[in-house]
Amino acid sequence: MAKLTEIARQAGVSVSVVSRVLNGDPTVRAREETRQRVLQVAKELNYTANYAGRALRLARSKALALITPNVSSPLFADLLAGATQAAEEADYTVLIGLADTITAGSDTLRRLVGEGRVDGFVLQRHDDLSDQALESLVANDARVVLVTSRTPGRRGSVVLDDVTGAKLATEHLIALGHKRIALIGGVPHSDIARRREHGYALALHEAGLRRRESLVCRLGYTPEAAERAIESLLGTGARPTGVVVANVNGAIGALTALRRAGVDVPSEISVVAYHDEWVAEHTWPALTTVKMPYYQVGLQAVRSLIDQLGGKPAQDLVVREPKPELVLRSSTAPPKTA
């Protein structure tokens, strides 16, 4: 690879001039002619700045890590795409870290920033990771932006408009005429789960429907949890006619459990899922979902993190645009008139 010295030699100037010209330093004092020559030689030699040299000098890696509990979700793909876009705009590189290798005692995150490999984190925490556990993972002065979840304190965050999204899903069932609507939500201590439950409750309240505690399950977002939730809901005396599942993977599990129990969807029970992904189109029946703007979350999170690195205070943002969108498929229908 061509180095600065090489370009300087061929252009007949000193390295400092080359560096300044290439970085567009406004304080450079060089004739236009010289500037062009430098640019020309750099292009000919196909120059790319050595990353280590720059990072060493600037004490900045211009890289950030996106930490997630699971990469294998189309939702994460969206988030990643947004993050990558924002990073590119600011000439940053995105590393991806898997949170399941980052257990409580792990110092992976500390090392990442300690070694200067990354300047900061965008962190999507697992539902089970408490605020304290989170703090124990990252160095005190590390720059962090949490996505989809919040944490009290000085870390930044970018979350979805969970209230509106969950409300939209619930309102869809209400509009169809459902009165007994269950919620299969996240684990109780999660702030995400609380917001979604709030949206659900809000929709019921505004429609003048009673919210029954027996219709709310809080077992988590996995298909297995949703299967157990369905079993429990079917066991109760007054079955729901509609179910809001606060996660699309859970909804897939719910469909499986309902099928196994011989309950037809949507004629006996309607199911609407929070989050949209391609597989929702291929379930049986195809899932009606609420699509949330994950791309935007990734985009904002990285922008916010870069702002933070630039010295601005951490922010807590809510992504409201584009708005949550109902994707109508075949898993919802009016309830059978009793």
Next chain:
Amino acid sequence: MAKLTEIARQAGVSVSVVSRVLNGDPTVRAREETRQRVLQVAKELNYTANYAGRALRLARSKALALITPNVSSPLFADLLAGATQAAEEADYTVLIGLADTITAGSDTLRRLVGEGRVDGFVLQRHDDLSDQALESLVANDARVVLVTSRTPGRRGSVVLDDVTGAKLATEHLIALGHKRIALIGGVPHSDIARRREHGYALALHEAGLRRRESLVCRLGYTPEAAERAIESLLGTGARPTGVVVANVNGAIGALTALRRAGVDVPSEISVVAYHDEWVAEHTWPALTTVKMPYYQVGLQAVRSLIDQLGGKPAQDLVVREPKPELVLRSSTAPPKTA
């Protein structure tokens, strides 16, 4: 962050001694006592080597990039897990790059290695990426290991035992008594698709069954492609009673198309998918699949890449262990006796 000089000062020795002690340099000459003191101070100060300084000096980043067309697949998650494991063993870091941002003219990959951000690539190419296009993406002297696919020439590769896997899937249908077995395969020019088709053909041949060209579709691995394939298969005079779909996502699309056409699975047509993932358990009917050892591919690929970085020649490997495994679910059954 503590630096070498700081440790040296506190331990009362020079930086060079600290560096060598910390790196376990066998040629270091220091009294055991001195060595212990250095180690002690380093631990107290919680020292982590600055990555940029080291990379600059060694002209090695100790990082490698895993490039993939889509992260959002459980299969990729397996691959990643294996790759991460192998990387960790050798003290390397894994970056993930998205291939869809890497179009033909893109210099992303060149820059990655040109800037010295990574030492080499593990590359999972999109089915449509030809050998030439691939070569145009990476610098000539870049170290590359291709996964699941091969390329002629000096790049390394690690592939699945596609022949055995596809053969296993086909043999399962044969064992159930099927005689008219279709294949929904990959695009024609792909080496992966060719191997899988070969496995399919081999199974038929060994069972003394005729291979009919009309029963082989080569449209690719997407759900949409498989839907079209099903439509075309159903339109032919002599319908198959069993279908091998060379990719699980395709199989999901196939189930959708069959359902739409009113064809019952498995009573009218059996479907077996290549690759296993969690959602296969939640389709209707649940998909019988062949599970392939992706984790091992990731593991071997990174090991092979690191070997290559160490100066060993590139290798072409086939992962045969653990063996392809048939996961029996509900999408396959004996054919209706005509």
Next chain:
DNA sequence: GGGCTGGGAGCAATCGTTTTTTCAGGGAAG
């Protein structure tokens, strides 16, 4: 003609590691 200004460009320090080279002192061999 001396001092000042401002344009044009180079010097050299610096970032944190690694690694080669050098050096001082002491003990053993001749």
Next chain:
DNA sequence: CTTCCCTGAAAAAACGATTGCTCCCAGCCC
């Protein structure tokens, strides 16, 4: 009493890019 070698450790030279300074020179005013 030299001469050598060995031990233990320090000094110094990279690696490549950035940036505050310095230096030089021409022109201009007084």
